[in-house]
Amino acid sequence: MRAELTRQRVLTAAAHIFAEYGYAAGTTNRIAERARISIGSLYQYYPNKDAILAELMTRHLHSVRVTGTYRDQSDLPDSLEDIIRMFVRTKIENHLDDPELLRIMYEQAPRTGELLDRVTRQEQEMVDDLRDLIDRHPEVRVEDRDTAARLATAALGPIVHHLVAAPNSVDVTRLEDELTAMITGYLRGSGQGGGRTTPRSA
Template sequence: MTSEQRRIQPRKQPRQIRAELTRQRILTAAAHIFAEYGYAAGTTNRIAERARVSIGSLYQYYPNKDAILAELLTRHLDGDRATETLRAHKDRPDPLEDIIRVFVHTVIENHLDDPALLRIMLEQAPRSSELIERITQQEWEMIGDLRELLDRHPEARVNDKDTAARLVAYTVELTVHSLVAAPNSIDVTRLENELVAMITSYLRTER
């Protein structure tokens, strides 16, 4: 493990229910503090006060606020159901637009809990090599499932399916990341409809 990885690793893995509840309180408090004050002003003292634990107790679990933010990002990735949903629908005999809609809707749902916190995680969360590898693996799994969908679905007429699968994956993920996490709110229903229309039209066109 590198020094960078050690810097953002949790110090203590709870083995008892009480310890796990304490860690959950710290993470919940941190999510609120980062969203309310921003990352720079979201100090460990503020997090400990919001979590109603001593600063010493907080440091038993996390060495610094970078480690807390990295843990929040990891949990965000754990809760991402986009690839799982796509895998469950890609072999169904549904219209292409319906499958793309389920996929886009799931990606949007994954990012609605706290847009302010999401923006901080995207822009400021420290990324260890392990975390980068995890993100890359999830991206390639999504691309692989999209590629299989395009191979088998009769409505998918785009010729270069490898490139198309990558374009769809990154277009949906990056667009949703950027717009849902933006300071100005966006109508998520309109966002979903426009993304589905754009992607479905592209995939149905032979080129």
């Protein structure tokens, strides 16, 4: 219990230090000072700051809410636009707590095999969740829904990471509106690049 509390103090301190100074200047000495422990005590838990950042990334991924929580609900929205808005809003909300720290984590976290596996699993879960949400919806006109779910999910990540964490970040409500319109329009086959769509039922 005490060890976990100390570990949490280190992680909390590191989150503040990385966000305040950036990763390069966020030294273990600064982290230990902010956590109010000795540098020797810090090294008992983490061998270096790469390990600390990787742990922060892992815990973030573990805590992220995914749209799969909506699949078992009986009160899902009827319209495709509202379903996509729900999906987009979840993605945005997962980046609002500390967007600068998230930017550092996604851009600079060491990509260990374990971390890459976790990221890959989470991305696949999001693709599966979106595919499940749109699979039988009558408003979806794109033919290849698996690819559509992959494209929509892949587009959301970098856009939200960049625009929420940017120094002149866009208004969150406006971002939600624009992303919802972009993805909904694509799924309805109203874009120029969508090409083939499923024929309308008689």
